[in-house]
Amino acid sequence: QVHLVESGGGLVQAGGSLRLSCAASENIFRFNTMGWYRQAPGKQRELVATITWGSTNYSDSVKGRFTISRDNAKNTVYLQMNSLKPEDTAVYYCNVLRYIPRESSWGQGTQVTVSP
Numbered sequence: 680q681v682h683l684v685e686s687g688g689g690l691v692q693a694g695g696s697l698r699l700s701c702a703a704s705e706n707i708f709r710f711n712t713m714g715w716y717r718q719a720p721g722k723q724r725e726l727v728a729t730i731t732w733g734s735t736n737y738s739d740s741v742k743g744r745f746t747i748s749r750d751n752a753k754n755t756v757y758l759q760m761n762s763l764k765p766e767d768t769a770v771y772y773c774n775v776l777r778y779i780p781r782e783s784s785w786g787q788g789t790q791v792t793v794s795p
Contacts, residue, residue, distance in 0.1 A: 680782075680784055681703050681704055681705050681707070681710075681775060681784045682703070682704035682705075682784070683701055683702070683703055683704070683773050683774075683775065683784055683785065683786035683787075684701070684702050684704075684786060684787070685699060685700065685701050685771065685772070685773050685786045685787065685788060685789040686699070686700050686701075686702070686789060687699040687700050687789060688771060688789030688790045688791045689790075689791070689792070690792045690793075690794065691763055691791075691792070691793055691794070692793070692794050692795075693763060693764055693765055693793055693794065693795055694762060694763065695763050695793070696759070696760060696761045696762075696763065697760045697763065697791060698757060698758070698759050698760070699715065699757065699758040699760065699771055699773075699789060699791075700755055700756075700757055701713070701715075701755060701756045701757070701758075701773030701786055702753075702754060702755050703754040703755070703756075703775065704754075705754065706751075706754060707749070707751055707754045707755075707756070707775060708751050709777055709782075710775040710776060710777050710782075711731055711732070711776060711777055711778050712729050712730070712731045712775070712776040712778075713729065713730055713747075713749050713756040713773070713774070713775050713776070714726065714727070714728060714729035714730070714747070714756075714773070714774045714775075714776070715727040715728050715729075715747060715756075715758045715771055715772070715773060715774075716771070716772045716774060717767075717769035717770065717771045717772065717791075718769055718770050718772070718788075719766075719768060719769040719770075722769075724772065725738065726738055727741055727745065727747075727758070727771070728741065728745055728746075728747040728758060729747065730747045730748065730749050730756065735747055740766075741760075741767075744760065744761050744762045744763075745758060745759065745760050745761070746758070746759040746761075747759075756773060756775075758771070760791070763791075763793045764793060765793045765794065765795050766793075767791060767793050768791060768792050768793050769790075769791060770788040770789065770790050770791075771788060771789050771790075771791050772785055772786055772787075772788045773785070773786040774786075
């Protein structure tokens, strides 16, 4: 099973930027979809953004502020987060998904805290 390690989280003021990275332990070429999810205290995990080869999808709450990308050569997926808001505070998780055969893995998460 592929091992995912997220990095790039931290504390930032509202309006600032962070770039999250998710490095995979092996080639990600076989994964159809890679995504970022987040979970705030007391809330369910929610989708932030996904990328399926060249097609991207964003939640309404981050559309226009966040950008997801993948670099198959580096086995890495990124999440560029701009114009951060306090409500973006959460643990951010990376996920990879292969459709056939079904295969899915999660990273351990990275904390993002946005101060007012």
